[in-house]
Amino acid sequence: MNKPIRTISIFCLLLFVALMINATWLQYWKADSYDKDGRNRRVIEAAYSRERGAILVAGKPVAESEPSDDQYDFLRTYPEPFKYSHVTGYFSFYDQTGIERSQNDVLSGDDDVLFVNKLVDLLSNKSGKGGNVQLTLDRDAQDAAYAALGELPVDPESGVVQASVVAIEPSTGRILAMASLPTFDPNKLASHDFNSVKTDYDRLQADPNEPLLNRAIQTTLPPGSTFKLVTAAAAIESGKYDADSEVPGGTTYQLPQTSGSSGEIDNEGRSCGTDKIPFSQAMENSCNTTFAQLGVELGGGALQDMAEKFGFNDDHYLDDIGPQATSKFPQDPTDPEAGQSAIGQFEVRASPLQMAMVAAGIANQGMVMKPYIVDSIQSPELETLRQTEPEEYNQAISAETADQVTQLMVDTVNNGTASPGAIAGIQVAGKTGTAQSGLPDVPPYAWFVSFAPAQDPEVAVAVVIQKAGIERGEIAGGTYGGPIAKAVMEAVIK
Amino acid sequence: MAQAGFVMGFVHRRRRGAELFLLVLALAVGIGAYAAVGVGVEGEVPPDIVGYGAGLTALAIAAHVVVRIVAPYADPVLLPVVTALNGLGLAVIHRLDLVYADNPLKPHGLPHKQLTWMTLGVVLFVVTLVLLRDHRVLTRFTYTSGLAAIVLLLLPLVPGIGDTINGAKIWISVGPFSFQPGEVAKVLLVVAFAGYLVLHRDALALAGRRVAGLDLPRGRDLGPILVMWLVSLGILVFQRDLGSSLLFFGLFLVMLYVATERPGWLVVGGLLFLGGAAVSYQFLTHVQNRVNIWLDPMKYFDQTPGSGQLVESLFGMAWGGLIGRGFGGGSPERVPFAESDFIIGAIGEELGLTGVIAVILCYGLIVERALRAALICRDGFGKLMATGLAAVFALQVFVVIGGVTRLIPLTGLTTPFLSYGGSSLIANWVIAALLLRISDQARRPVPDLSSSEDDDHADEQATQIVKLGSAP
Numbered sequence: 001m002n003k004p005i006r007t008i009s010i011f012c013l014l015l016f017v018a019l020m021i022n023a024t025w026l027q028y029w030k031a032d033s034y035d036k037d038g039r040n041r042r043v044i045e046a047a048y049s050r051e052r053g054a055i056l057v058a059g060k061p062v063a064e065s066e067p068s069d070d071q072y073d074f075l076r077t078y079p080e081p082f083k084y085s086h087v088t089g090y091f092s093f094y095d096q097t098g099i100e101r102s103q104n105d106v107l108s109g110d111d112d113v114l115f116v117n118k119l120v121d122l123l124s125n126k127s128g129k130g131g132n133v134q135l136t137l138d139r140d141a142q143d144a145a146y147a148a149l150g151e152l153p154v155d156p157e158s159g160v161v162q163a164s165v166v167a168i169e170p171s172t173g174r175i176l177a178m179a180s181l182p183t184f185d186p187n188k189l190a191s192h193d194f195n196s197v198k199t200d201y202d203r204l205q206a207d208p209n210e211p212l213l214n215r216a217i218q219t220t221l222p223p224g225s226t227f228k229l230v231t232a233a234a235a236i237e238s239g240k241y242d243a244d245s246e247v248p249g250g251t252t253y254q255l256p257q258t259s260g261s262s263g264e265i266d267n268e269g270r271s272c273g274t275d276k277i278p279f280s281q282a283m284e285n286s287c288n289t290t291f292a293q294l295g296v297e298l299g300g301g302a303l304q305d306m307a308e309k310f311g312f313n314d315d316h317y318l319d320d321i322g323p324q325a326t327s328k329f330p331q332d333p334t335d336p337e338a339g340q341s342a343i344g345q346f347e348v349r350a351s352p353l354q355m356a357m358v359a360a361g362i363a364n365q366g367m368v369m370k371p372y373i374v375d376s377i378q379s380p381e382l383e384t385l386r387q388t389e390p391e392e393y394n395q396a397i398s399a400e401t402a403d404q405v406t407q408l409m410v411d412t413v414n415n416g417t418a419s420p421g422a423i424a425g426i427q428v429a430g431k432t433g434t435a436q437s438g439l440p441d442v443p444p445y446a447w448f449v450s451f452a453p454a455q456d457p458e459v460a461v462a463v464v465i466q467k468a469g470i471e472r473g474e475i476a477g478g479t480y481g482g483p484i485a486k487a488v489m490e491a492v493i494k
Numbered sequence: 495m496a497q498a499g500f501v502m503g504f505v506h507r508r509r510r511g512a513e514l515f516l517l518v519l520a521l522a523v524g525i526g527a528y529a530a531v532g533v534g535v536e537g538e539v540p541p542d543i544v545g546y547g548a549g550l551t552a553l554a555i556a557a558h559v560v561v562r563i564v565a566p567y568a569d570p571v572l573l574p575v576v577t578a579l580n581g582l583g584l585a586v587i588h589r590l591d592l593v594y595a596d597n598p599l600k601p602h603g604l605p606h607k608q609l610t611w612m613t614l615g616v617v618l619f620v621v622t623l624v625l626l627r628d629h630r631v632l633t634r635f636t637y638t639s640g641l642a643a644i645v646l647l648l649l650p651l652v653p654g655i656g657d658t659i660n661g662a663k664i665w666i667s668v669g670p671f672s673f674q675p676g677e678v679a680k681v682l683l684v685v686a687f688a689g690y691l692v693l694h695r696d697a698l699a700l701a702g703r704r705v706a707g708l709d710l711p712r713g714r715d716l717g718p719i720l721v722m723w724l725v726s727l728g729i730l731v732f733q734r735d736l737g738s739s740l741l742f743f744g745l746f747l748v749m750l751y752v753a754t755e756r757p758g759w760l761v762v763g764g765l766l767f768l769g770g771a772a773v774s775y776q777f778l779t780h781v782q783n784r785v786n787i788w789l790d791p792m793k794y795f796d797q798t799p800g801s802g803q804l805v806e807s808l809f810g811m812a813w814g815g816l817i818g819r820g821f822g823g824g825s826p827e828r829v830p831f832a833e834s835d836f837i838i839g840a841i842g843e844e845l846g847l848t849g850v851i852a853v854i855l856c857y858g859l860i861v862e863r864a865l866r867a868a869l870i871c872r873d874g875f876g877k878l879m880a881t882g883l884a885a886v887f888a889l890q891v892f893v894v895i896g897g898v899t900r901l902i903p904l905t906g907l908t909t910p911f912l913s914y915g916g917s918s919l920i921a922n923w924v925i926a927a928l929l930l931r932i933s934d935q936a937r938r939p940v941p942d943l944s945s946s947e948d949d950d951h952a953d954e955q956a957t958q959i960v961k962l963g964s965a966p
Binding site: 001002003004005006007008009012013015016018019020022023024026027028030031032033034035037039040041042043045 | 748751753755795805808809810811812813814815816828842847850851855857858865868869874877881884885888895899900
């Protein structure tokens with residue numbers, strides 16, 4: 001019987017070899033794909049339990065991991081919730097947003113930039129702490145932006161304000177302030193009490209006012225009259241006009257190929273002359289008739305080119321935080337569409353960040369800088385591992401043109417509709433906007449974009465008030481947006 | 495006869511010292527693992543480590559002393575390997591018990607019960623070795639144990655004492671005890687098959703016809719194999735127990751092949767197995783579920799019946815990687831029944847691939863030592879029994895570890911010596927005792943018959959006794 005016993009031995013050997021090969025396949029070669037499966041709670045829990053790095057603003061944490069003595073070792077806390085919520089995002093057991101998401105590799109310690117730290121941790125058998133992320137935000141500017149937004153009257157119907165502010169340093173593209181209302185408390189979502197997290201998350205998701213939305217980058221609205229900056233830039237860049245030129249005026253303007261009131265553009269009572277008026281008057285009084293005619297004259301293609309140079313139709317220029325809504329300028333508009341687009345209506349849509357980039361580009365001699373919000377990556381010991389260098393995005397207009405548009409914007413603050421943005425002793429360049437929502441029950445959106453000081457700009461701001469307790473008649477003229485922009489600019493310049 | 499012994503090579507040494515040395519290593523594994531669990535989970539060496547270690551040592555040393563006295567030539571590797579596995583299993587169960595403590599839905603007090611079962615297992619191990627001085631005695635119980643096995647297998651179907659746990663009707667409950675008769679039945683079946691086959695092997699081996707280069711058995715000899723096939727199918731259909739069904743049929747096939755030395759039986763058995771598998775896949779939904787889950791476990795993750803348990807275990811093993819998370823570093827409690835069927839998942843997660851390979855090698859060692867005993871055993875019954883025990887062990891390990899690591903569809907079986915569960919642990923200790931007994935018989939020097947010649951001078955008139963020892 002020994003021969004079959006030997007055969008059986010070989011058979012058993014094969015069984016055991018198969019088991020060992022399969023175990024190796026599972027635990028070595030396939031391990032990575034199992035670890036990456038979204039349903040693998042082990043990996044998520046490990047990440048959740050780990051000591052994440054901090055998110056810093058001017059060296060002080062706005063998100064940090066604190067030791068916790070419940071089922072997880074660390075609890076993510078946000079010392080200044082609401083104000084920084086949309087930038088930091090939240091770090092919950094279920095998902096992450098904002099910087100918590102985009103910089104997850106650094107914060108969790110997995111990024112290759114932290115390789116040496118990981119190695120040291122491995123050798124010293126410590127559980128690794130993640131790297132820190134230092135933001136470009138300016139504490140004073142952010143405080144001012146959040147405080148100013150908070151002073152807006154509440155919309156009586158929904159009980160909230162929907163508005164946002166973003167401020168950029170024109171010469172670098174550093175984002176100095178980014179605030180959005182309504183906001184939320186990320187501490188509640190980071191809690192270890194998962195039932196309450198779920199309840200709070202469901203409530204935030206179901207809220208029609210979308211508190212989780214970072215309106216500064218994730219909402220696009222018709223930019224209205226603030227888009228006239230782009231139209232003016234295109235007009236001057238074309239060589240046909242400069243800041244001292246006469247431009248077409250008039251109380252009403254019938255768009256080409258249209259008839260009746262739907263194709264008729266007026267100025268809502270602002271003084272825009274009859275035939276030819278100075279360019280400065282057209283900008284100061286935000287003359288729709290002027291800019292519509294300029295748009296038709298320049299043509300849709302020229303407007304589109306100019307808009308795209310500032311960042312319209314580009315779905316990605318902000319790497320650090322997302323998702324980012326794409327600002328849109330319609331493709332190849334016809335003449336009447338170009339006329340409407342020239343005053344920021346029709347299908348033109350812009351995010352507050354986009355309009356801040358327009359202002360910043362004009363402020364920075366026509367050079368638009370790529371916006372960024374991560375200043376540097378630091379090791380857990382606060383040693384800088386990677387510093388973000390400013391990057392040029394596009395030379396949108398010539399320095400000459402930029403000067404001319406700046407001149408028009410200064411006039412608008414000094415003598416025109418943008419006067420609420422004026423700061424005593426400092427020359428401000430600005431432009432208001434009132435955009436028709438195009439929806440019957442939705443009041444117009446109030447915009448304000450500006451930069452200061454006009455000759456040596458330190459900050460460019462865009463403010464949008466999507467919904468607040470403001471009478472329709474008061475929305476125009478920067479009455480509410482202007483002071484917000486002013487507060488932020490003052491905070492930066494001091 | 496003595497000359498034959500010299501010609502065949504050498505006389506086996508007893509190697510009890512080696513066994514003792516290996517036992518010390520095995521105890522180091524068991525007690526070390528227990529200490530590591532304490533350090534990993536609670537941050538300190540458990541305060542009862544001395545008592546626990548002493549208890550484990552006492553059990554192992556008792557087993558060793560008994561082996562030294564009643565089976566001095568027994569294989570020196572088996573007892574230490576078994577002790578190491580049992581000790582590791584206890585540590586892992588203790589580790590799981592520590593996390594289960596906070597969860598009212600999980601079982602409690604497992605390590606204590608398992609230690610009690612282990613003690614009982616060692617007692618039965620000792621009893622087996624002491625009472626059974628020669629394994630051939632068991633041939634007397636061929637039909638008795640066959641009948642007992644069938645009764646045990648049928649018991650779970652009897653209303654009142656049968657118990658369905660996790661979908662399989664393989665339990666019986668008497669009072670507070672629940673018991674898996676299949677585990678005991680497998681030992682009895684090995685005895686029954688060995689006794690039956692050693693008597694009928696010639697008939698099964700010699701008669702038959704040759705088809706396409708294979709000696710196929712006669713139709714009338716197919717009876718036993720068909721009966722066994724039907725019993726296996728019955729277990730599958732009525733008790734919904736895929737694992738045991740596969741185990742018993744595979745065991746029978748291996749023993750039949752070894753007894754008859756005819757691969758034809760493997761062909762016939764293999765075809766019967768494939769036929770049965772195909773038919774049961776067609777008609778039995780629980781078999782279909784198992785196969786579907788095996789093919790694509792991720793798809794059924796959130797369903798019921800689904801693959802949540804398997805996938806969690808796979809996640810755990812992947813999470814463990816090469817060296818594991820360390821005791822307390824993983825979350826094996828995420829896998830339902832991590833203490834029994836899925837204990838290898840818990841080991842893979844916290845001790846890594848290294849731990850899994852070590853465990854598989856330990857099992858391989860047990861099978862190898864058992865087959866070695868079968869090879870050198872001098873009687874057919876012993877050869878068959880050792881082979882059968884080795885095969886049942888190898889198949890069970892393959893089916894359960896292969897199932898948990900998704901090599902084959904998952905079927906519920908316990909992992910010998912590691913899994914929590916009294917029936918399994920006791921049955922496996924008895925298997926260890928039987929293997930030691932067979933190896934003791936096999937390695938024992940052939941009785942020196944020439945000594946009678948020396949005595950001739952002392953008493954020449956004595957009636958000459960002709961020893962009719964059977965040739966090896």
